[in-house]
Amino acid sequence: MTATPEPETNSTPLRPVPPPSAGARNDAAARQLSLTKPSGSLGRLEAVGEWIAACQDRCPPSPLVRPRVVVFAGDHGVAVHGVSAYPPEVTAQMVANFTAGGAAVNALAQVSGASVRVVDISVLTDTDPSVSGHKIRKSSGSIDREDALTHDEVLAAIDAGRAIADEEVDSGADLLIAGDMGIGNTTPATALIAALTDTEPVAAVGRGTGVDDAGWIRKTAAIRDAMRRARPVVKDPIALLRVAGGADIAAMAGFLAQAAHRRTPVILDGLVVTAAALVAEESARGAREWWVAGHRSTEPSHSIALKHLRIEPLLELDMRLGEGSGALVALGLVHAAVATLSNMSTFADAGVSTEITADTAE
Template sequence: MSSSFLEQYVKRITGLDGEAAQAAKAHIGNLTVPPGALGKLEALAVQLAGITGKIKPSFEKREVIIMAADHGVCAEGVSAFPQEVTPQMIYNFLSGGAAVNVLARQADAQVVCVDIGVNSDISHPELISRKIRFGTANMAKGPAMTREEAEMSIETGIRLVEEAVQRGVNIFVTGEMGIGNTTPSAAVMCAMTHTEPRVATGRGTGLDDERLKHKISVIEKALKLNRPDVSDPIDVLAKVGGLEIGGLTGVILGAAANRCPVVIDGFISSAAALLARAIAPESAEFMVASHASHEQGHRMLLQALDLRPGLDLDMRIGEGTGGVLALTLVDAACRIVSEMATFESAGISGSGEPAQP
């Protein structure tokens, strides 16, 4: 990693607070349920305690950061939708009409939309403009971006988190928008996990069999041409990634450095998580996997990250929708720890204890 900013920043990322995690586990062990009965909720509650250093954490101010960018590889016909949909969907986010907006309102989360690399001039009072370039280059013909641009995308995500933390945000959800972005995400997964493109590549916005076969061949071509260095995650991002993937990588690193949970959405967000873990391995401890996307390859990507999703709804929307839905699980884990009675407080006999008269 050549960027001195990134090198210094990742040094802030340390592991979970073991004492707080153990204290939370002990507290849960005294709650009025059989041992282990809370399943994934117990594991989540312990993780949240380790992240925050609090046995009974709460997350009142939550933010969905949607990184938006375009992809030069769309020129190869890898998407069922035209690139014009990217700015159109951004305006939909900003007007509150997209799926993520609806679900965010239910979860009491703020949606923030960032232009990090949209291939058109867009403006809106609520849009955060951090454009690095007008979309990536076509990775089937050369690197998607320069190394400097890749580093800038990561730093952009980090700085956005720092700004949000100053506003009191203490939990983040990753979101994205960019027509064609399952193609670079699959390429990143293939490079980082040595997975064959035919296994990692899905239908995205709904490709038929013939176009899916073509999409796979485009990814194969891009990987062969660019030869991304798996030992250098920024090289992988620069050669076959996307600006929004880099931005989300920065969001994950920023959340970890500030000891905030970061809820990982779907396939694109998980590709960013893979890069973040490669840059700072301990950042993985701050990731909460929201759901198993219906996009092919996502389950394998989650396995590579050693993350267990809380939900399985056959969704493949992106935008941060699965992540926002998972905030309900975060809230549930927090409320169980803070509100459920213990055996002692409820006057109930614990496991192996005699019944009280």
């Protein structure tokens, strides 16, 4: 039975999401039992295949032919206060690198059968018109001392993320990955996660791009101050994004929620994307059923967010790059899960016995 969505309001523009098909998931689980293998012998690949079948509402599921990565780029004012090992101008430089095909996400997409799009949501400088059509502003505010966005900018960023998801699904994408690029973006991401999970900053803060001890102290202080500013609005996801988030994170939240509404599976990437997912689930309840986590980042707040979402990562490779890189590595596992569920023979088709009989035991 499809749940009736709650009415939208100005303070909660994301709607609850109906779950993937329980019937198709059950059919897929039953098919797993009929395939030429011991029950459960493919481990979590079996569950992933059943999840894709549920998302597609068909068993066996169809191969994924157009996975799509969208990298959301945005700067953050807090980056100028020594919370990152890299200067803010790297964001725009990396946007150009993505467009030219020279980044890790491009290399991994090529071997994973995916394609890459980069969108400038809030890069500090001007970027090429081909990537800046959904731009909200130039850099988000420094969350330790000012709001990241205005209320209207939060709503505009969420709408941009929704529109981008619609564009991709309407163009044929059958699986989506959100990637992130923004110097300093792990600071608002960690602040959001720590605020929503009631975690002390020192337990949540990681090294990001590789800051030294002094940088870690500055980053922890910035997150502490942002959390103090955000405490009065922690129960309001839109206000929380305004105070302690950023345009890129708000856009990702809209993107992830809309992908679920469009019944399109998503592989979550690392810390920043999962922070956006945590906020999206706060408003678009049920969206998490349309997501799997590609990997577990070395950032401590990523594990905190995954636990809160009750999602176990597919891989643990000590990655912390972002860009969608960890999700792309996990995409190969999703392809494998679909292939085994769809292409293996059943015991009946292959003429393979399913149990020991009295004759064969002698």
